[in-house]
Structures are given as C-alpha cells and as structure tokens.
Amino acid sequence: MAYDKFNILKSSAVPLSIENVDTDQIIPARFLKATERVGFGDNLFRDWRYNPDNTPKPDFVLNNPTYSGKILVGGKNFGSGSSREHAAWAVYDYGFRAVVSSFFADIFKNNCLNIGVLPVQVSPEFLDKIFKAIAANPKTELEINLPAQTITLTTTGEQESFDISSYKKENMMNGFDDIDYLQNIKSEIQEFATQLPL
Numbered sequence: 177m178a179y180d181k182f183n184i185l186k187s188s189a190v191p192l193s194i195e196n197v198d199t200d201q202i203i204p205a206r207f208l209k210a211t212e213r214v215g216f217g218d219n220l221f222r223d224w225r226y227n228p229d230n231t232p233k234p235d236f237v238l239n240n241p242t243y244s245g246k247i248l249v250g251g252k253n254f255g256s257g258s259s260r261e262h263a264a265w266a267v268y269d270y271g272f273r274a275v276v277s278s279f280f281a282d283i284f285k286n287n288c289l290n291i292g293v294l295p296v297q298v299s300p301e302f303l304d305k306i307f308k309a310i311a312a313n314p315k316t317e318l319e320i321n322l323p324a325q326t327i328t329l330t331t332t333g334e335q336e337s338f339d340i341s342s343y344k345k346e347n348m349m350n351g352f353d354d355i356d357y358l359q360n361i362k363s364e365i366q367e368f369a370t371q372l373p374l
C-alpha cells in the first residue's frame with residue numbers, strides 16, 4: 177500500500193508530554209478487528225480523548241484547538257507494549273506524518289516506518305526545548321528534513337540530526353512500503369533470475 181512521499185515536513189506540532197505511552201493507549205485493543213488501514217484515526221488515544229459516554233475530554237491535547245499540525249511530539253519511550261501495527265495505522269490515519277520522541281519502542285518504530293510515519297528520535301535535551309517552545313507559542317513550527325536527516329526548531333534555528341536506515345529512508349522518500357519497493361525493482365529481480373543456473 178503506497179503512502180504519501182516524505183521529503184521535508186514543516187508544521188506546527190501537537191505536544192503529548194507523557195512518558196511510556198504504550199500501544200494500548202494509542203489504539204485500545206477493542207478497535208483492532210479491522211484489517212484495513214483506514215478508520216483507525218477516529219480511535220487514536222480513544223480512552224484519553226473521550227469519556228465513556230463518547231463526549232470529548234476537553235483537557236486532552238487532541239481535543240484542544242490551540243494545538244494542531246502533522247507532527248506529534250511525545251514523551252520518552254513512545255510506543256511501548258504490544259506489537260500491534262494498528263497503533264502506527266491510527267497515528268497515520270489521524271493525520272500525523274511524524275512522531276518526535278527521545279526514545280521509541282523498536283517494534284512501534286519499525287511499524288511506523290513501514291506505513292509512512294517518520295519516527296524522529298532526538299536527545300532528551302532537545303525534546304525538552306521543543307516542549308517548552310510549543311508551550312510558549314503553540315504555533316511553533318518544526319522542520320523535519322528527511323534527505324538531510326535533521327529536525328529544526330524554526331523559532332531558534334536549533335537543530336539535531338536523527339538516524340534512519342538507508343532502505344527505509346529511500347522507501348519513505350518514494351512513498352513505498354516493502355511490496356512497492358519490490359515491485360519497483362521487478363525488472364532487476366527478473367534480470368537476476370535469468371542469470372541463475374537451472
């Protein structure tokens with residue numbers, strides 16, 4: 177399933193300064209029945225966003241119109257817990273194209289990379305600066321440059337680099353998942369196959 181190409185993203189951000197956000201909080205287990213990647217955004221952080229009677233909780237950041245953007249800034253150890261890929265689907269389907277944290281659970285990080293959400297890991301110090309900048313001005317923008325592998329706090333120009341595998345980087349810049357990548361090099365695979373001994 178192809179997704180949006182990712183090159184340079186400049187956007188305001190939504191701050192979720194909570195540590196150890198696990199995948200059951202990102203998308204509760206009762207919403208995992210669907211097998212397609214659409215519709216999960218409605219239930220992103222469902223139990224934090226809504227009361228039992230389905231009314232929005234006004235104190236939760238996603239229900240606060242002050243904050244908006246395509247970047248979610250989370251606390252340390254974001255995406256821990258079970259390996260459900262639906263958590264990454266929910267983040268993408270809601271409209272986020274990047275998540276920034278000082279540490280990601282490995283499986284969640286890879287699930288994000290597989291479906292077009294860029295996990296940007298920064299130092300705890302830089303994460304703190306981002307949270308403080310957004311608190312001072314909710315319209316603060318971050319610029320995430322995937323080709324250069326940098327994230328910049330535009331208000332101050334402060335910048336950090338982040339790591340990503342060359343394979344996942346190429347896929348994200350082309351909007352490919354793993355199957356799209358193989359289809360893209362189909363002719364090369366076929367050519368290689370012709371050279372194999374019978």
